[in-house]
Amino acid sequence: MSFPSHNPTETKAWAALEAHYQEIKHKHLTELFQNDPNRASELKKEFPGFLFDYSKNRMTKKTVELLVQLAKETGLDQAKQAYFGGEKINETEGRAVLHTALRSPANAAVELDGKNVVPEVQEVKAKMKSFCDAVLSGNKKGSSGKAFTDVVNIGIGGSDLGPVMITEALAYYQKGLRLHFVSNVDGDHLQESLKGLDPETTLFVVVSKSFTTQETLANAQSARKWFVEKLSTEAVGDHFIAVSTNIPQVEAFGIEAQNIFPMWDWVGGRFSLWSTVGLSVALAIGFDGFEELLAGAAAMDQHFKESPSEENIPVLMGLIGIWYNNFFGAESVGVIPYTQYLHRLPAYLQQAIMESNGKSTDRNGNPVDYQTGEIVWGEPGTNSQHAFFQLIHQGTKLIPCDFIGYKKSLYGEKEHHDKLMANFFAQTEALMNGRSLEEVQEELKNQGQGAHLAPFKVFAGNKPTTTLLFDQLNPHSLGMLVALYEHRIFVQGVIWNIFSYDQWGVELGKILAKTILSDIQSDSLTSHDSSTTQLLQRYKN
Numbered sequence: 001m002s003f004p005s006h007n008p009t010e011t012k013a014w015a016a017l018e019a020h021y022q023e024i025k026h027k028h029l030t031e032l033f034q035n036d037p038n039r040a041s042e043l044k045k046e047f048p049g050f051l052f053d054y055s056k057n058r059m060t061k062k063t064v065e066l067l068v069q070l071a072k073e074t075g076l077d078q079a080k081q082a083y084f085g086g087e088k089i090n091e092t093e094g095r096a097v098l099h100t101a102l103r104s105p106a107n108a109a110v111e112l113d114g115k116n117v118v119p120e121v122q123e124v125k126a127k128m129k130s131f132c133d134a135v136l137s138g139n140k141k142g143s144s145g146k147a148f149t150d151v152v153n154i155g156i157g158g159s160d161l162g163p164v165m166i167t168e169a170l171a172y173y174q175k176g177l178r179l180h181f182v183s184n185v186d187g188d189h190l191q192e193s194l195k196g197l198d199p200e201t202t203l204f205v206v207v208s209k210s211f212t213t214q215e216t217l218a219n220a221q222s223a224r225k226w227f228v229e230k231l232s233t234e235a236v237g238d239h240f241i242a243v244s245t246n247i248p249q250v251e252a253f254g255i256e257a258q259n260i261f262p263m264w265d266w267v268g269g270r271f272s273l274w275s276t277v278g279l280s281v282a283l284a285i286g287f288d289g290f291e292e293l294l295a296g297a298a299a300m301d302q303h304f305k306e307s308p309s310e311e312n313i314p315v316l317m318g319l320i321g322i323w324y325n326n327f328f329g330a331e332s333v334g335v336i337p338y339t340q341y342l343h344r345l346p347a348y349l350q351q352a353i354m355e356s357n358g359k360s361t362d363r364n365g366n367p368v369d370y371q372t373g374e375i376v377w378g379e380p381g382t383n384s385q386h387a388f389f390q391l392i393h394q395g396t397k398l399i400p401c402d403f404i405g406y407k408k409s410l411y412g413e414k415e416h417h418d419k420l421m422a423n424f425f426a427q428t429e430a431l432m433n434g435r436s437l438e439e440v441q442e443e444l445k446n447q448g449q450g451a452h453l454a455p456f457k458v459f460a461g462n463k464p465t466t467t468l469l470f471d472q473l474n475p476h477s478l479g480m481l482v483a484l485y486e487h488r489i490f491v492q493g494v495i496w497n498i499f500s501y502d503q504w505g506v507e508l509g510k511i512l513a514k515t516i517l518s519d520i521q522s523d524s525l526t527s528h529d530s531s532t533t534q535l536l537q538r539y540k541n
């Protein structure tokens with residue numbers, strides 16, 4: 001094993017945290033602030049371009065010390081070295097985890113099996129750059145000599161969620177091409193996306209690391225059929241490009257070698273937006289913008305790699321998650337970006353976090369006897385305030401939330417932005433302080449309303465939030481944000497002693513779907529449970 005296996009619950013730090021939890025579980029955040037005038041300034045970190053304020057969490061400096069101790073005892077520093085050092089920490093697939101090499105400076109050396117991978121990464125980036133520049137300048141044209149106007153990205157999971165999230169997030173910086181993303185094998189998704197497109201000016205980017213994914217291959221075949229019917233088979237070569245590690249399969253599909261953008265098996269699908277999987281992003285914002293995104297991520301990588309745990313933002317975020325998940329028994333985490341541009345961030349993080357850490361077998365192959373992966377969900381503020389915030393404020397569940405906000409709006413709409421951010425700050429304050437029965441009674445009295453309403457209007461408060469306040473949404477700050485969450489995943493996986501970089505849990509459904517598809521397409525049914533049989537009969541008739 002690249003670093004020692006352990007049971008986190010058998011560490012000294014875990015026992016100390018359990019005892020400490022008993023001391024802290026009934027403490028109210030309001031009281032923690034009243035008792036410690038330095039709390040806000042001590043439980044925060046400044047990073048160029050943003051402020052990380054974790055003071056509104058149900059913890060003290062002692063909690064942080066104990067959590068940092070847990071990270072130490074579970075070998076986080078050693079694991080970090082293995083991660084950045086190209087060791088095959090994705091042990092069940094025999095692969096290294098080197099998405100960080102994709103954003104390393106050109107002169108860096110990242111060794112994998114004794115070979116520096118950076119020159120090869122740079123070579124592929126140069127190919128991406130010249131392709132993007134040619135498409136955006138109009139030099140690279142479709143088969144009938146017209147410049148491209150639309151790009152259709154066909155992929156699913158990591159081959160879709162990263163590119164679509166980033167493209168939407170950076171819509172302000174787009175250079176003019178219209179981007180479309182088709183992921184679902186639901187044929188209506190493809191047809192809706194193709195509606196109104198001109199095949200002569202449309203570029204298809206088929207993205208699949210494995211090039212065996214049923215959904216992507218089905219969508220790519222149907223898109224090709226649509227295209228051939230409207231234009232011609234000969235024109236396919238000018239309009240279809242692919243991103244994959246599986247070059248023979250791509251060629252078998254009919255995409256020529258010069259139109260294939262390679263990637264590597266040491267880049268996990270859900271961490272691949274920094275690779276050629278990000279081609280659609282680069283086509284949307286231009287290659288310089290894509291480089292800025294990588295540079296932002298690289299800045300976070302360096303911070304994560306070099307800073308001691310107590311100063312390290314991804315480590316602190318991972319530890320905060322563990323504190324609620326394993327000691328408070330919280331089941332989920334809310335991610336609430338206060339910008340409409342980040343409306344796909346929660347969906348992106350769902351794959352990144354839940355596919356990585358939704359595991360119940362430890363690194364020795366034994367079942368874990370503690371909680372692992374968090375459930376992640378969220379929507380942009382202020383919309384989410386009018387949807388599910390009721391439950392966060394007054395429900396029975398503890399839902400720690402990350403609030404992500406920006407000091408400036410992109411169009412400089414100050415009046416709107418002040419309103420947006422007033423809500424942002426108000427929510428974290430309200431969640432923390434709540435509203436006591438006495439305050440409510442007083443208010444009802446002043447308003448001449450019935451005292452019987454008081455219990456319904458009480459807010460217990462003590463609802464934890466972490467604030468990430470960025471200067472501005474741009475490729476660089478977005479790169480930092482995404483890399484931060486990536487490293488948070490790593491930290492938690494190490495402490496929980498699970499393999500974060502495989503995804504065996506998605507396989508069973510894929511296998512069964514193949515059998516069921518042949519059942520649907522044939523006259524008879526193979527053996528299923530009585531419910532599935534009844535449903536299949538109903539579907540077929």
Ligand SMILES: O=P(O)(O)OC[C@H]1O[C@](O)(CO)[C@@H](O)[C@@H]1O
Binds near residue numbers: 156213355503506
């Ligand atoms: O890029 P591919 O190989 O088509 O895979 C798509 C997605 O399928 C998964 O393997 C399983 O959902 C993801 O990890 C991956 O991002």
